[in-house]
Amino acid sequence: MGIWIGRGRKARQTYGFDDVALVPGNVTIDPEDVDVTWRIGNIEVDIPIIASAMDGVVDTKFAIEMGKLGGLAVLNLEGLQCKYDNPEEQLKKIVAAPKETVTNILQEIYQEPVKDKLVVKRIEEIKSAGVKAAVSATPPNAERFGDIAREAKVDVFVVQSTVTTVQHLSSQYKTLDFTSFCKKMDMPIIVGNTVSYEASLELMETGIDGLLIGVGPGAACTTREVLGIGVPQITATCDAAAARDTYFKRTGRYVPIITDGGMRGGGDLCKAIAAGADAVMIGSAFAKADEAPGKGFHWGMATPSILLPRGTRIEVGIMGTLKEILLGPARYDDGSQNLVGALKNSMGSCGARNIREMQECEMIVAPSIRTEGKTHQRAQSVGMGK
Numbered sequence: 467m468g469i470w471i472g473r474g475r476k477a478r479q480t481y482g483f484d485d486v487a488l489v490p491g492n493v494t495i496d497p498e499d500v501d502v503t504w505r506i507g508n509i510e511v512d513i514p515i516i517a518s519a520m521d522g523v524v525d526t527k528f529a530i531e532m533g534k535l536g537g538l539a540v541l542n543l544e545g546l547q548c549k550y551d552n553p554e555e556q557l558k559k560i561v562a563a564p565k566e567t568v569t570n571i572l573q574e575i576y577q578e579p580v581k582d583k584l585v586v587k588r589i590e591e592i593k594s595a596g597v598k599a600a601v602s603a604t605p606p607n608a609e610r611f612g613d614i615a616r617e618a619k620v621d622v623f624v625v626q627s628t629v630t631t632v633q634h635l636s637s638q639y640k641t642l643d644f645t646s647f648c649k650k651m652d653m654p655i656i657v658g659n660t661v662s663y664e665a666s667l668e669l670m671e672t673g674i675d676g677l678l679i680g681v682g683p684g685a686a687c688t689t690r691e692v693l694g695i696g697v698p699q700i701t702a703t704c705d706a707a708a709a710r711d712t713y714f715k716r717t718g719r720y721v722p723i724i725t726d727g728g729m730r731g732g733g734d735l736c737k738a739i740a741a742g743a744d745a746v747m748i749g750s751a752f753a754k755a756d757e758a759p760g761k762g763f764h765w766g767m768a769t770p771s772i773l774l775p776r777g778t779r780i781e782v783g784i785m786g787t788l789k790e791i792l793l794g795p796a797r798y799d800d801g802s803q804n805l806v807g808a809l810k811n812s813m814g815s816c817g818a819r820n821i822r823e824m825q826e827c828e829m830i831v832a833p834s835i836r837t838e839g840k841t842h843q844r845a846q847s848v849g850m851g852k
Contacts, residue, residue, distance in 0.1 A: 482683075482698030483734040486741075487835040489828035491817025497810035501820040504744050506622060506722060507654030507675040509598065512536030513806050514739065514821060515792065516724060518749035519602040519624060520686075520767055521545040522560075522760025522779075525553070526591040528788070531757050533597025535792050540600045540624050540747075541588055542767065543611045548585050549578040553759070560779065561763050568779045569769065576770035580607075582614055589618040602626050605634070605642040612651055624656045628689055628768060628776065629681055631660065632668040644672035659726055661702035666709035670721045677721060678747060679706045683728030685750035686766040689776045699728045700741050700829075707742025707825065731801030732808025739809065739824045740816070751802060754785040 468476035504514045517524050517532050517539035524532075524539045525547055532539035546553040556575050563571045585601075592599040602624035603611040615623055625642065634641045648655050658678020660666055669677055682689035682696035690696040697705075706723045714720050722744030729735050729748055738746050753764035762784045766777020785791065785802055794804030801808060818824035837844070 480698045480701035481831065482700055483728065483730075483737050484836055485698070485831060485833055486700055486737060486829050487832035488737060488740050488812065488816055489830055490815045491827060493817040495814040495817055495819060497807070497814040500810050500813045500818065502806065502809055502813070504722060504821055506538075506656065506745075509621065509654060511538055511598075511745070513792070514743075514745035514809075515735070515805060516540060516600075516745060516747040517752045518684075518726070518747050519545070519626065520749050520753070520764065521547070521553075521557070522686075522764040523749050523752045523758050525759040526588050528752075528755070528757045528759065529592045529599070530595040530597055531788050532752075532792075533592070533595070535789060537792065538598060538600045538622065539752075540602050540622075541592070543585050543588075543601050543603045543615070544580055544607060545767075546575070547588050548580045549576070551584070557759055557761070560765070561761050563779075565779070569775055572765065572770040572779070573772055573775070577772075580611075585611060585614045586618045589615060589620050593619060593621075598622065600624065605630065606639050608642050608647060612647065616651060616653070620653060622654050622656065623651055624658070624678075626656075626658050626678060626767075628659065628693075629695070630658055630669070631665050632672060644669065644674060648673035648675075656724065658724070661697040661705065663705040663709045666706040666723070667713060670709065670713045674721060676744075677706060677710075677723045678726040679703050679723055679743070680726040680728060680747075684726075684766060684777075685730075685782070686764045686769070686780050687727065687777050688766070689768070692774065692776045699725055700737065703738055703741040703743050710742070732805050732812075733801050735805055736809055736812035736824075737829075739813075739821060740827050740829055742825050744821055744825075748805075750780075750782055751791060751805070752788065753782050754802065755788040755791055756784055756786065757788045758784075 468478040471477045513536045515537045519540035519542040529539040589599050598621040600622035608625045654675035656676035657674045703725045724745045725738035725743040726747040765779040769777030790803050796803035813824050816827040
């Protein structure tokens with residue numbers, strides 16, 4: 467399997483969003499008749515879209531609005547919202563910082579320790595609005611914040627790092643035992659990130675309820691440049707989906723996979739679902755919302771790292787309200803708005819009545835899909851030529 471890249475060394479061909487396209491079905495369905503709901507543990511969610519746990523995207527107000535519109539937004543418990551009583555002051559500093567010094571400013575601001583009382587306060591703020599509260603922490607801090615979040619009645623807990631495996635070795639700290647952690651927590655546990663069949667299968671066997679797929683594809687992430695690691699998202703999603711299906715056949719327990727990052731608009735979201743995802747996690751598209759705390763700016767979770775920053779601050783601008791981005795009506799022609807509408811229309815064209823059927827639609831390798839017949843759009847920098 468793979469092609470020769472040198473004497474005695476093969477490499478596997480992999481594919482990203484721009485390399486593939488979906489084939490319309492022999493039967494088509496009215497988009498209004500398709501079902502886009504999905505489940506995480508015992509929770510049913512109206513739309514298969516999660517907002518990333520990034521400080522430029524999710525605060526409590528954003529999480530509440532996302533919940534009211536039918537989705538989930540994950541609050542980063544190790545971010546500004548739980549470090550500062552008034553995080554808006556720090557957000558203004560980040561937004562105003564010159565690009566030459568913004569990384570240093572981020573590093574300084576994020577040195578403030580997390581305050582347990584703010585973890586409780588933020589969860590209570592979200593839940594008081596009558597929506598589901600989802601939060602995240604890194605593996606080394608999952609036990610501490612997991613206990614606090616459980617007491618605060620959080621609905622979904624995410625354990626997230628750049629690369630997550632069951633067999634993590636460290637001489638510096640106690641590694642997280644996912645099996646015992648899942649047994650202790652009485653809410654759905656989502657873990658990530660990973661990209662391989664083997665790692666996905668091992669993580670599912672610990673009892674997790676959902677798995678994040680993707681290493682380095684995010685718009686504000688520089689992991690692939692700094693560390694040289696990553697797998698294009700279509701291949702990573704297909705491999706993880708195969709692990710999910712193997713695990714389901716073996717145990718009868720279904721663990722949804724969530725493609726995390728790299729999606730620029732509705733078309734990429736549809737391709738992620740077709741590749742096997744049950745839901746997607748998106749950051750930069752939501753950083754463009756009026757309600758996003760970054761006010762048109764977006765930065766990766768590893769950007770403030772003191773030792774090795776693996777992200778950057780980017781300006782994405784403000785494109786509209788969260789409702790417009792999720793549900794429309796769309797004011798732009800580039801797929802950045804009405805993501806749910808795009809998914810429903812794509813599912814209808816592929817003849818898929820629900821997410822599981824969309825995962826079975828035909829996919830082709832199509833490297834010319836973005837350029838074929840689009841000469842005028844490229845020349846005029848409109849539509850698909852932007």
